[in-house]
Amino acid sequence: MASDSSPPASSSSTTSYCSTRGGAKGVSFENVVLGGLAEDRGLYVPEVLPSVSAQELAEWRKLAFPELAFKIMSKYISTEEIPSDDLLDLCKRSATNFRTEEVTPVVRVGKAWVLELFHGPTFAFKDVALQFLGNLFEYFLLRRRAKGEEAGLTILGATSGDTGSAAIYGLRGKAHVNCFIMFPEGRVSEIQERQMTTVPDANIHCVSVEGSFDDCQDIVKAAFADKPFREEVKLGAVNSINWARVLAQMTYYFWAHFRVSEALEAAGEPLEEGSGLSYSVPTGNFGDVLAGYYAKRMGLPVDRLVVAVNENDILHRFFSTGKYWREGVVPTLAPSMDICVSSNFERYLFHLSGDDGEVLAGWLKSFEATGQLTLEGELLDQAQSAFSSSRVVTEDNLATIKQFWDEKSYLLCPHSSVGAKAPLQLGMPEGKTVVLATAHPAKFPDAVKKVVPDLPPAPEALQVLWDLPTRSTKMPNDLKKVEEFMLETLKA
Numbered sequence: 142m143a144s145d146s147s148p149p150a151s152s153s154s155t156t157s158y159c160s161t162r163g164g165a166k167g168v169s170f171e172n173v174v175l176g177g178l179a180e181d182r183g184l185y186v187p188e189v190l191p192s193v194s195a196q197e198l199a200e201w202r203k204l205a206f207p208e209l210a211f212k213i214m215s216k217y218i219s220t221e222e223i224p225s226d227d228l229l230d231l232c233k234r235s236a237t238n239f240r241t242e243e244v245t246p247v248v249r250v251g252k253a254w255v256l257e258l259f260h261g262p263t264f265a266f267k268d269v270a271l272q273f274l275g276n277l278f279e280y281f282l283l284r285r286r287a288k289g290e291e292a293g294l295t296i297l298g299a300t301s302g303d304t305g306s307a308a309i310y311g312l313r314g315k316a317h318v319n320c321f322i323m324f325p326e327g328r329v330s331e332i333q334e335r336q337m338t339t340v341p342d343a344n345i346h347c348v349s350v351e352g353s354f355d356d357c358q359d360i361v362k363a364a365f366a367d368k369p370f371r372e373e374v375k376l377g378a379v380n381s382i383n384w385a386r387v388l389a390q391m392t393y394y395f396w397a398h399f400r401v402s403e404a405l406e407a408a409g410e411p412l413e414e415g416s417g418l419s420y421s422v423p424t425g426n427f428g429d430v431l432a433g434y435y436a437k438r439m440g441l442p443v444d445r446l447v448v449a450v451n452e453n454d455i456l457h458r459f460f461s462t463g464k465y466w467r468e469g470v471v472p473t474l475a476p477s478m479d480i481c482v483s484s485n486f487e488r489y490l491f492h493l494s495g496d497d498g499e500v501l502a503g504w505l506k507s508f509e510a511t512g513q514l515t516l517e518g519e520l521l522d523q524a525q526s527a528f529s530s531s532r533v534v535t536e537d538n539l540a541t542i543k544q545f546w547d548e549k550s551y552l553l554c555p556h557s558s559v560g561a562k563a564p565l566q567l568g569m570p571e572g573k574t575v576v577l578a579t580a581h582p583a584k585f586p587d588a589v590k591k592v593v594p595d596l597p598p599a600p601e602a603l604q605v606l607w608d609l610p611t612r613s614t615k616m617p618n619d620l621k622k623v624e625e626f627m628l629e630t631l632k633a
């Protein structure tokens with residue numbers, strides 16, 4: 142069984158991948174990225190988790206964000222697949238659309254540390270991964286075409302808000318990629334919808350589905366399971382199940398560790414040798430916090446990973462009681478966390494199973510049949526040894542936004558405030574905890590206005606959205622109809 146403790150002393154790397162459900166082994170990074178989901182419907186994970194040495198950690202501290210990303214990714218991608226110069230170039234280009242050179246700056250707010258992940262083109266953390274993923278797709282496709290292959294890709298994604306716009310901004314105008322994004326009609330904020338539907342590029346197609354986010358996600362899964370369709374359109378995924386997204390997100394855990402340790406040293410209160418910070422992560426599909434788990438498994442010193450959720454609390458119920466039991470979705474002020482099942486959680490369950498695809502497939506089979514999976518004893522202990530969890534209800538969410546604004550002049554979005562409140566509910570030391578701020582508050586004015594009536598003006602890039610023409614197609618919650626629409630659009 143894989144152990145979560147004892148960080149590795151020497152460094153290592155991995156370059157091939159397997160499916161969490163045991164149906165694929167020895168898969169290259171390129172096929173993992175372009176394939177999205179494995180054929181057995183499992184998610185791709187590294188066959189061996191790489192590790193970082195103490196010496197590497199000391200060296201990485203000096204690096205700029207894109208160089209740090211390059212070092213981390215080099216552990217998961219062989220130079221035969223992507224030569225170092227190319228990978229470094231991809232990392233650098235993926236940082237250029239951010240409004241700050243630091244990409245994900247850490248700011249001190251009162252005693253707490255806030256890792257601002259919202260300085261990309263769509264003002265949410267998903268940009269960090271999707272800027273990279275878009276460049277990566279284009280890189281692989283152009284290389285395949287240079288070898289004379291008919292390479293192309295049709296992306297089908299489901300979004301509860303932020304994924305869609307981040308995917309669209311990552312993929313707009315990219316050669317040989319078409320991008321279809323489904324969102325639940327009327328269930329994403331108006332700004333989020335406009336961020337998607339105002340993008341004029343011909344390779345971008347927005348679909349509003351009469352259903353919930355989970356319905357949209359089910360259509361994505363079913364389209365992948367439809368082999369003839371998948372092969373005909375060369376289907377690919379940008380949802381957080383895509384391994385490259387998890388990979389790209391690891392960087393900012395290292396980045397935050399380095400920045401906060403430097404600041405603590407400068408203040409004369411350095412972290413103890415080998416000890417790490419805690420990270421509080423507003424969580425929905427478990428992609429963001431999973432990247433923190435991998436960073437920890439690689440050897441980054443990490444104290445607690447806090448799974449911060451709203452009323453949609455399946456993950457909190459799991460980490461507190463071992464019961465991963467499906468319930469309905471409750472709409473909240475933090476729509477990007479309104480899920481009933483976390484698509485990336487399968488990767489964590491795989492590692493919890495001792496990296497045993499057969500065991501995991503058994504767990505999932507019963508979960509899919511009954512909507513319930515219960516883990517107990519040693520397995521639950523292991524889960525609780527790495528993760529804490531906390532449920533922040535709407536009332537406390539709003540009170541936190543108000544309190545941060547009134548007392549610290551810092552405006553949180555309603556997702557980030559779940560992340561800010563969770564460690565307080567858990568009684569954790571604020572000065573050793575990094576709160577991941579996942580979106581800019583101006584993306585969620587209706588929620589924030591409830592407690593901060595005089596909102597500061599929104600960034601210019603968001604204000605102009607109200608004047609731009611929009612484009613989208615309405616569809617029923619029906620796999621076949623969506624597939625037909627995609628085929629027609631691709632022919633046109």
Ligand SMILES: *Cc1c(COP(=O)(O)O)cnc(C)c1O
Nearest residue numbers: 303425426427428429477579580
């Ligand atoms: C997507 C999103 C989350 C949840 O991230 P997961 O990786 O799905 O856990 C939280 N906050 C915001 C603003 C998001 O867009």
